[in-house]
Amino acid sequence: MKKVNQFGETVEGYNIPVLNEREIRAAAGILFFFTFLSLMYILFKGDFLMIKYVITVFMIDFIIRVFISPKYAPTLIISKLIVGQQNPEYVGAAQKKFSWIIGVVLSTAMFVLMVLMNSYSIITGLICLLCLIFLFFESVFGICLGCLLYNMVYKENAQHCPGEICEVKDKHEIQKVSIIQIIIVLIMVGSVFLIGFLFNDLFNIKPHDLFDSIKH
DSSP: OOOTTOOSBOOTTOSSOEEEHHHHHHHHHHHHHHHHHHHHHHHHHOOOHHHHHHHHHHHHHHHHHHHTOGGGOHHHHHHHHHHTTSOOOEEEHHHHHHHHHHHHHHHHHHIIIIIISOOOOHHHHHHHHHHHHHHHIIIIIOOOHHHHHHHHHOSSOOSSOGGGTTSOOOOOGGGOOOHHHHHHHHHHHHHHHHHHHHHHHHHTSOOOOHHHHHHO
16 A cells, blocks of 8 residues: 555555656656756847746746655646656656755755846856756756765665666676777767868858748
8 A cells, every 4th residue: 555655656566666757757858948948048138037937837846746746746747648658667766856856956046046036146057057957867868867866865775767877787788889989979079170160151151041042
């Protein structure tokens, strides 16, 4: 029987409460998209309106996850609708709660500084960047940085991290990177800088309307 104060779901075959990582990654992607879009509005238009809405929703969502239940968090509900046809990928709930507590702290700090105090500074900039990094790694790479921090804080290692990243293990042959592959990446990076040096002025020319040029 599920405990009243249990965080996460009881699933057969798992000895600890778990959550669906696919839903969590999708929710992280949603939050990353709107946070990044808000940042673009600030950088290019000096418009802080959207970021205030995003911060407020971000904070409320994470408070619901931590203090009520993840199953009632709006972004996780939306994510469930989006990825509901995919097989669940179960991960330990304990480290996710720890990670989301970090989210509550960061979003609350941003809410106080940017929404209530209506201010911005290097502090809000760094917090926003930190949130983007956490969300990006979760949504794109499937790496829960908060879960890694959980292992540093608690003696008992986290169980069932996304991709089992919390467990020390040997890489499969397909996961190994050879010297040749590293050289290819370095050549690509060098090529980008060379192209930038040779064609920067050409790339800076504003594109013209294709259909307008055809008409003339």
